């Protein structure tokens with residue numbers, strides 16, 4: 001399950017860069033040809049976010065038909 | 078890349094969303110909610126694989142410094158990766174090329190033992206439940222393996238045509254290994270693996286008489302995802318194409 005390690009990285013990166021902020025939404029861009037499955041990413045998110053500042057945040061995946069695999073933006077307060 | 082969505086600030090980095098009042102001042106608290114903390118959108122715009130790719134970039138630099146050529150072999154379970162390496166051993170040895178093998182496998186060391194029996198320095202990297210090698214595992218493995226300057230390191234990735242394709246390991250060249258029994262449509266179905274490859278090894282050509290496999294269609298499918306991908310058909314059992322394969326390895330190793 002490479003989605004699990006991808007998601008671990010996302011959570012770690014967001015927590016590091018937005019220390020102290022409350023994270024509401026994490027937005028990814030995932031292409032159909034990226035080799036990662038949005039469905040698997042969604043199911044990994046909750047597990048990876050648990051116990052981190054991202055716990056309770058929503059994961060929004062913008063699906064494209066390209067090969068993007070991006071951490072696009074986060075909504076924080 | 079995508080431009081900003083949802084809000085529309087101009088500074089390109091921190092965008093502020095919130096209900097602004099008509100005079101364009103600070104966000105006004107929404108009725109009934111009391112004080113509302115302002116929600117900001119922070120654009121990060123980075124690859125999901127950024128941390129892997131930092132490690133692989135470092136590996137690539139370190140290997141280049143000591144003139145080591147690392148080749149990453151990717152292919153489905155049973156495609157013939159280990160068999161190809163076993164057949165490569167005596168040939169490269171005769172050609173005076175020194176090399177080592179890093180074996181990625183989920184839990185066993187069967188492949189490492191096979192290669193070890195052929196008399197090559199081998200290191201097993203178990204990925205556990207992981208379906209691929211990542212750059213950190215390979216960097217660790219390389220520090221144990223300590224390849225000789227000027228040598229070749231083959232990495233046999235976990236048998237899988239999907240996940241390993243996403244992970245740059247710091248290799249100089251990537252080879253996708255597919256056998257004729259897998260079907261000519263696979264380059265389209267597993268496009269990522271073929272798109273990122275520098276060579277397509279089409280194995281088990283000795284079985285062509287027994288399977289329905291359209292080699293020309295397979296090559297054209299591969300070129301649809303990677304227009305200049307060289308294709309090398311070979312059979313390990315018949316020792317066909319192995320000299321061409323070894324010549325490719327030697328050419329790649331000489332590449333500046």
Ligand SMILES: Nc1nc2c(ncn2[C@@H]2O[C@H](COP(=O)(O)OP(=O)(O)OP(=O)(O)O)[C@@H](O)[C@H]2O)c(=O)[nH]1
Pocket residue numbers: 152153154155156157158159160161188235236237280281282283284311312313314315
């Ligand atoms: N007929 C034929 N069989 C081959 C050839 N190359 C490999 N095989 C057979 O294919 C089977 C799988 O080969 P391996 O080399 O173990 O495949 P692999 O890609 O290393 O497999 P994993 O490491 O498990 O992913 C073995 O039974 C080999 O003998 C070939 O050129 N022709």
Ligand SMILES: [Mg+2]
Pocket residue numbers: 158159160188233
């Ligand atoms: Mg093998």
